[in-house]
């Protein structure tokens with residue numbers, strides 16, 4: 733099968749799995765973190781699970797990217813740097829810093845994440861470094877690049893800052909939950925997810941590729957229902973949960 737056809741099938745797979753995940757996650761939250769529960773088979777320590785499930789994203793991207801005929805060009809290299817900035821942090825720094833106590837993650841969710849990350853990273857790298865050259869030097873002057881990169885960096889900063897606030901709610905070794913306050917938590921329950929969504933919308937705009945837009949769609953489909961589940965979860969457990977705080981979009985949702 734030729735590679736362009738494989739790329740197309742991969743895109744369809746990402747969009748379809750995003751749609752299925754969205755509907756499923758509205759009713760059944762993914763069973764990790766506060767929504768973890770028995771009955772999902774064997775488990776791994778959560779810290780190890782994060783490293784193993786995220787590793788295919790920087791790895792597959794680097795391998796597919798390096799094999800492309802545009803791998804040495806400036807704009808594709810800028811995209812490589814952005815991708816690795818996000819995924820090296822997520823794969824190696826986030827799990828090291830997290831305060832997960834003895835928490836464990838089902839192998840099923842780890843395997844699903846591995847499959848998603850391998851396919852998604854390969855598609856995004858392929859879109860940038862292979863085939864017709866969209867990202868010439870002229871792309872540097874295209875407003876989509878400036879707007880997209882600005883959104884990507886703003887979303888990344890919001891995601892990191894919000895994850896840091898969550899992390900500091902626990903002392904080392906603790907695994908309980910408190911109401912997060914400060915930063916974008918003034919407005920929403922899940923500012924880390926909001927940041928992540930803005931980041932990948934920025935990526936889609938900056939790269940202007942079908943793979944980028946498919947990934948942004950998947951991220952929204954995956955994280956919006958989880959933000960709603962987190963929001964309900966806090967309201968059920970904390971009578972003093974700030975009533976004006978929305979789930980994901982300030983003042984709206």
Ligand code: NDP
Nearest residue numbers: 765766830895898899901908909910912924925928951954
């Ligand atoms: P959560 O917000 O559920 O948890 C983040 C970390 O903070 C976990 O270690 C969690 O512990 C801890 N935590 C959360 N709330 C509290 C609280 N109230 N009190 C104390 N500790 C708390 O995020 P996820 O684990 O779902 O995701 C982690 C990162 O990965 C995020 O940045 C997210 O954006 C990203 N992500 C991206 C996805 C994508 O589709 N691109 C998919 C999934 C995640 P515990 O685990 O014990 O609950």
